[in-house]
Amino acid sequence: MRDNFVRQLSELARSDPRIFLMTADLGFRVLDGYAADFPKQYLNVGIAEQNMIGLATGLALDGRIVFTYSIGNFSTLRCLEQIRNDACYHSANVKVVAVGGGFSYGPLGISHHATEDLSIMRSLPDMTVVAPGDQWETREATRQLVETKGTCYLRLDKSSAPATARAGEVFSIGKARKVREGADITLAATGGILGAALEAADYLVEQGIACRVLSVHTIKPFDTDAIIRACKETGGIVTVEEHTIDGGLGSLVAETCLEAGVTPQFFRRVGLRAGFSSKVGSQEYLRREYGMDAASIAKAVAELISARSPRFSLRRAK
Amino acid sequence: MAYGAKLDDASRRVFVLLSDGECDEGSTWEAVMFSSHHRLDNLVAIVDYNKIQSLGPVAETLALEPFADKWRAFGWSVIEVDGHDHNELYTHLSGLPKTVGKPTCVLAHTVKGKGVSFMERSVLWHYRTPRGSEYDEALNELISDE
Numbered sequence: 001m002r003d004n005f006v007r008q009l010s011e012l013a014r015s016d017p018r019i020f021l022m023t024a025d026l027g028f029r030v031l032d033g034y035a036a037d038f039p040k041q042y043l044n045v046g047i048a049e050q051n052m053i054g055l056a057t058g059l060a061l062d063g064r065i066v067f068t069y070s071i072g073n074f075s076t077l078r079c080l081e082q083i084r085n086d087a088c089y090h091s092a093n094v095k096v097v098a099v100g101g102g103f104s105y106g107p108l109g110i111s112h113h114a115t116e117d118l119s120i121m122r123s124l125p126d127m128t129v130v131a132p133g134d135q136w137e138t139r140e141a142t143r144q145l146v147e148t149k150g151t152c153y154l155r156l157d158k159s160s161a162p163a164t165a166r167a168g169e170v171f172s173i174g175k176a177r178k179v180r181e182g183a184d185i186t187l188a189a190t191g192g193i194l195g196a197a198l199e200a201a202d203y204l205v206e207q208g209i210a211c212r213v214l215s216v217h218t219i220k221p222f223d224t225d226a227i228i229r230a231c232k233e234t235g236g237i238v239t240v241e242e243h244t245i246d247g248g249l250g251s252l253v254a255e256t257c258l259e260a261g262v263t264p265q266f267f268r269r270v271g272l273r274a275g276f277s278s279k280v281g282s283q284e285y286l287r288r289e290y291g292m293d294a295a296s297i298a299k300a301v302a303e304l305i306s307a308r309s310p311r312f313s314l315r316r317a318k
Numbered sequence: 319m320a321y322g323a324k325l326d327d328a329s330r331r332v333f334v335l336l337s338d339g340e341c342d343e344g345s346t347w348e349a350v351m352f353s354s355h356h357r358l359d360n361l362v363a364i365v366d367y368n369k370i371q372s373l374g375p376v377a378e379t380l381a382l383e384p385f386a387d388k389w390r391a392f393g394w395s396v397i398e399v400d401g402h403d404h405n406e407l408y409t410h411l412s413g414l415p416k417t418v419g420k421p422t423c424v425l426a427h428t429v430k431g432k433g434v435s436f437m438e439r440s441v442l443w444h445y446r447t448p449r450g451s452e453y454d455e456a457l458n459e460l461i462s463d464e
Binding site for chain 2: 023025026027028031044045046047048050051
């Protein structure tokens, strides 16, 4: 995803001199091409994220569109107050980019696991929060963030779902995408873990359970309609996020449904429930360990459905 | 922890290992300033000054020089050593604090990837893990050095 982000940004920077990319000393080899092509639209500020947001806000208030680049927690939590007070409050055109959503940097341990960023970023007023699920969404989101006024957050993942776009499909920030139709249940996923949700849906079809799969690439502004429709048109909702279950997509869906007076027949949040992810390993390994790989998702769905709907007699999910 | 030890009148020392790139962060200097203000002479910061950070040389990213002077200006006592010379390190670390009433900064000049010719001073090896023959080659160079 980060390569597609940089490629897309390079294309945009060529024709739009307002675009500026700032890094807090990360992006080895990834940003080299951009840095060489656009020396006046690029700056490595050093390992100083708080200063980066301050600088970015200054440039943004002068008319630039500034993308700030670092790894998950460094580009968000470390400089949270600057994002809130400097950038967000002033509706500055600062686009905070985090590479390494969720367990992307799994082998580097807890400091590099980004598992609270979505809920924290979405609580900031006027913030736009986007977590693409595949490469196409990444490129489209990058393009549209340039056009989106104010401060935005773009969470990029190491993993990516296989291409999900239909020919001629139009991507819109704030509009969830139905990437698969099914009536028994809705799997609503955000970020690259969309791939695991699709895989789970494949498995569940064999079990006689048809899943609607939504790519909820935008956490804020939230596509309330898509969720309410999913509640009414399918049997229930399971949310999937490589993120804590506290305050992320799952919470958002629950809030949305309750406030709209719509109750899904069943509901479950697949995400990090263990608190700190103190285990270390690859993204796939950590998903498995923390119960959010395709098999865990399928199992959660199968259990929910068989508990509620006796018409399904299920073989146990693998 | 060093402040806590002072509060408790405990004699223990606290050692902090820092990278040079880490000294870009404002929070590092907040702690540096705090420590001298509170006369934490039980605190020792050892800086692994290899002059390379994530994307390139420190001097070209965010220059730290005059680095030792910065620490001194922040109220620390500074020792500059060859970070690869264990005897030198042993001598200096045996005579702490360098100045009573001041925290000590050991500015350890190092070479990133020291002892392995193809790793020395290379940003690439900040990220890479030696594989197969690379590993054997590196190990050979390190062993023949001894």
